[in-house]
Amino acid sequence: MSDVLAITDHRQGELRDVSYEIVSAGRDLADQTGGDLHLAVINGDVDAFAADVNRDGVDAIHTVDEGEEFDHGVYAQATAQLYDELAPQYVLTPNSVNGLDYAPAVAADLDLPIVTDAVGLSADGDALTVTREMFGGKVETTTDLEGQAIVTIREAEWAVAEGDGDAPIEAFDADIDEGALGATITGFEEVGGGDVDISEADVLVSVGRGIEEEDNLPIIEELAEALDATVSSSRPIVDNGWLPKNRQVGQSGKVVTPDVYIAIGISGAVQHVAGMKGSDTIVAINTDPNAPIMDIADYAIHDDLFDVVPALTEEFQ
Amino acid sequence: MKILVTVKEVATVEDEFEIDGTEIASQYLSADLNEWDDYAVEEAVQLQEAGIADEVVTVTIGPEDAEQTIRQALAKGADRAIRVWDDALEGVDLLDVGAKTDILQSVIEDEDPDLVLTGVQSGDDSWGATGVALANELDFEWAAVVNHLEHDLEDGVASVRRELEGGIEELTDVELPAVLTIQTGINEPRYASLRGIRQAQRKPLDVQSLGDLGVDESAVEGAVTLTDMYEPESESDVTVWEGGADETAGELADLLRDKGVVA
Ligand SMILES: Cc1cc2nc3c(=O)[nH]c(=O)nc-3n(C[C@H](O)[C@H](O)[C@H](O)COP(=O)(O)OP(=O)(O)OC[C@H]3O[C@@H](n4cnc5c(N)ncnc54)[C@H](O)[C@@H]3O)c2cc1C
Numbered sequence: 001m002s003d004v005l006a007i008t009d010h011r012q013g014e015l016r017d018v019s020y021e022i023v024s025a026g027r028d029l030a031d032q033t034g035g036d037l038h039l040a041v042i043n044g045d046v047d048a049f050a051a052d053v054n055r056d057g058v059d060a061i062h063t064v065d066e067g068e069e070f071d072h073g074v075y076a077q078a079t080a081q082l083y084d085e086l087a088p089q090y091v092l093t094p095n096s097v098n099g100l101d102y103a104p105a106v107a108a109d110l111d112l113p114i115v116t117d118a119v120g121l122s123a124d125g126d127a128l129t130v131t132r133e134m135f136g137g138k139v140e141t142t143t144d145l146e147g148q149a150i151v152t153i154r155e156a157e158w159a160v161a162e163g164d165g166d167a168p169i170e171a172f173d174a175d176i177d178e179g180a181l182g183a184t185i186t187g188f189e190e191v192g193g194g195d196v197d198i199s200e201a202d203v204l205v206s207v208g209r210g211i212e213e214e215d216n217l218p219i220i221e222e223l224a225e226a227l228d229a230t231v232s233s234s235r236p237i238v239d240n241g242w243l244p245k246n247r248q249v250g251q252s253g254k255v256v257t258p259d260v261y262i263a264i265g266i267s268g269a270v271q272h273v274a275g276m277k278g279s280d281t282i283v284a285i286n287t288d289p290n291a292p293i294m295d296i297a298d299y300a301i302h303d304d305l306f307d308v309v310p311a312l313t314e315e316f317q
Numbered sequence: 318m319k320i321l322v323t324v325k326e327v328a329t330v331e332d333e334f335e336i337d338g339t340e341i342a343s344q345y346l347s348a349d350l351n352e353w354d355d356y357a358v359e360e361a362v363q364l365q366e367a368g369i370a371d372e373v374v375t376v377t378i379g380p381e382d383a384e385q386t387i388r389q390a391l392a393k394g395a396d397r398a399i400r401v402w403d404d405a406l407e408g409v410d411l412l413d414v415g416a417k418t419d420i421l422q423s424v425i426e427d428e429d430p431d432l433v434l435t436g437v438q439s440g441d442d443s444w445g446a447t448g449v450a451l452a453n454e455l456d457f458e459w460a461a462v463v464n465h466l467e468h469d470l471e472d473g474v475a476s477v478r479r480e481l482e483g484g485i486e487e488l489t490d491v492e493l494p495a496v497l498t499i500q501t502g503i504n505e506p507r508y509a510s511l512r513g514i515r516q517a518q519r520k521p522l523d524v525q526s527l528g529d530l531g532v533d534e535s536a537v538e539g540a541v542t543l544t545d546m547y548e549p550e551s552e553s554d555v556t557v558w559e560g561g562a563d564e565t566a567g568e569l570a571d572l573l574r575d576k577g578v579v580a
Contacts, residue, residue: 011481011485012485016482072459072461076453095445096482097461097462097479097480097481097482098481100445100446100449100461100462100498101449101459101460101461101462101479102449103446103449104414104446104447104448104449104450104453105449105450105452105453105459107414107415107446107450108415108418108449108450108451108453108454109453113413113414113415113539113540113541114413114414114415114446114450115413115541116414116443116444116445116446117443117444117445129544133443133549134441134442134443134546135328135329135330135341135440135441136440136443137549138330138334138548139330139336139341139546139547139548139549140546140547140548140549141339141543141544141545141546141547142543142544142545143411143541143542143543143544144541144542144544145540145541145542146540147540149540152446182458182491182492182495183458183459183460183489183490183491183492184489184490185487185488185489186476186488186489186490187487187488188481188485188486188487188488189478189485189486189488190484190485190486191484191485191486192484202578203578226579227573227578227579228578228579229578235501235502236501238502239501239502240505241505245484248484251482251483252480252481252482252483252484253484254483254484255483259576259578260573260576260578262569281572281576283569283572284555287332288332289332289557290332290333290548291332292549294551294553294555295549295551295552295553295555296553297553297555298554298555298556299555299556299557299558299568299569299572300555300556300557300558301557301558301565301566301568301569302557303562303565304562307562308562308565308566308569311562311563311565311566311567312566312569312570314566315566315567315570316570316579
């Protein structure tokens with residue numbers, strides 16, 4: 001009983017990238033436990049999805065054809081039933097918004113420990129060590145547990161699995177209790193259209209909570225104007241209503257890939273970094289030399305933005 | 318209807334800090350109301366102001382020190398608070414999702430609310446899992462990462478939006494009783510007024526032990542232990558410009574000229 005069961009993620013007819021990443025994470029872990037890697041594809045065009053994630057290192061794929069889109073009730077019930085059937089040592093799910101909408105319920109239901117947002121996994125005998133971050137990425141920790149467990153894995157942390165696999169694909173006949181599905185999805189909506197498309201910008205002047213107050217925003221706008229750049233931001237600025245939603249960079253905002261990204265008073269939380277790590281050149285202006293943004297910045301100024309930003313603007317006026 | 322909000326006091330860390338074993342040394346820490354819970358409290362208070370909720374109760378697992386944070390939630394409009402603490406919780410490094418769920422479950426079963434609001438995650442240990450695990454244990458419906466809630470709750474249904482990745486929102490109807498995990502941006506949390514702060518001092522704050530709740534002490538052990546904490550190894554090859562603001566701004570200006578951003 002040392003197999004790994006990994007569940008894929010998809011939305012609106014497409015597998016999400018994490019579905020290929022979880023194959024790598026699952027294969028690594030199964031190599032350490034000496035077990036097989038089982039994948040599950042739940043809902044949607046399961047056969048096409050199964051063929052697509054049938055990559056090198058997958059031992060078996062189970063399809064659950066119970067609807068089009070994600071439904072946490074279906075996912076929770078199907079995962080629990082697959083667990084009962086396959087008796088894996090570990091269940092992996094993405095730490096996506098949807099992963100977090102069913103994995104904790106499965107853990108509670110099966111009375112298994114859950115560890116979320118893993119960035120590293122290592123197994124030794126019956127023991128599992130999960131590496132994860134705390135305090136918004138300021139520290140890394142290891143957490144240990146014994147026996148079976150559910151782990152959600154951070155997106156974009158493992159490599160995308162490549163290579164064609166030849167795992168058998170089998171339909172799993174889940175017994176879904178429709179009466180227990182008390183949540184109904186009524187639609188999807190894209191947010192954050194509007195005046196500018198920050199994903200098209202060559203240069204972004206991006207502002208975070210370090211700006212402190214809405215009244216301080218003009219210093220950022222003046223810099224952007226001097227550089228002929230576009231203003232974007234981290235989430236709290238949008239949450240506060242200081243900038244419209246279409247300016248938000250990150251996991252739940254836009255993915256941007258400008259030539260130059262200037263992160264001003266932004267700590268570099270993982271959900272922010274998810275949206276901007278593909279930028280060509282990243283410059284960070286932040287008083288905290290240990291802020292996680294420093295790990296991905298190419299250039300940095302460890303100083304007060306209220307001193308640096310006006311001085312920079314002045315250079316071009 | 319009655320709304321219960323889970324409220325956590327989280328530790329915030331200074332820029333420079335030291336690690337002591339599996340903890341950040343206490344002199345580098347301060348305490349604050351968890352950012353996500355602040356939005357959850359606000360949502361509950363707005364439902365009360367809209368005449369939907371009759372009572373808003375907060376529940377916190379935390380030592381006596383946490384009462385300053387709990388009073389913040391009361392000052393913002395919650396009616397009363399429950400704080401769970403026990404000698405058995407003293408010195409526990411990490412309360413895992415299962416342990417938190419066990420404790421909160423028994424409070425919620427006693428209180429029997431129609432709606433439970435939790436933050437999406439807590440800013441310190443960021444499990445992001447307690448709300449959904451709780452819902453399962455309570456046999457409540459749920460929705461995770463909610464950034465909009467319709468306040469009419471017509472026919473016992475909460476119409477919510479879940480914020481997915483990439484600027485997409487899912488519209489979902491959830492039958493009550495339910496647990497919703499609340500995302501920042503759903504509302505604009507208020508500051509506590511002076512009047513609110515005064516009133517909060519007089520609002521009931523009930524302290525319960527594990528024994529009072531009928532929770533076995535072994536629950537706090539959890540299944541997950543924290544075994545190490547360290548500063549992440551930086552793979553960074555960042556060039557740091559040193560000097561006064563004029564100098565560093567000058568360096569950055571040169572870079573921007575080199576890159577052709579500005580002439
Ligand atoms: C499900 C989910 C989805 C999310 N999606 C997103 C998303 O899409 N985008 C996003 O950005 N976040 C997102 N977040 C939030 C994310 O976790 C962080 O909370 C957020 O990115 C923090 O924003 P920040 O860096 O501006 O603020 P903080 O983390 O508060 O950082 C402020 C920084 O400013 C620095 N600073 C302070 N004063 C000054 C000064 N005077 N001069 C220079 N520097 C200063 C500080 O040192 C600090 O590093 C999401 C969270 C969750 C749970």
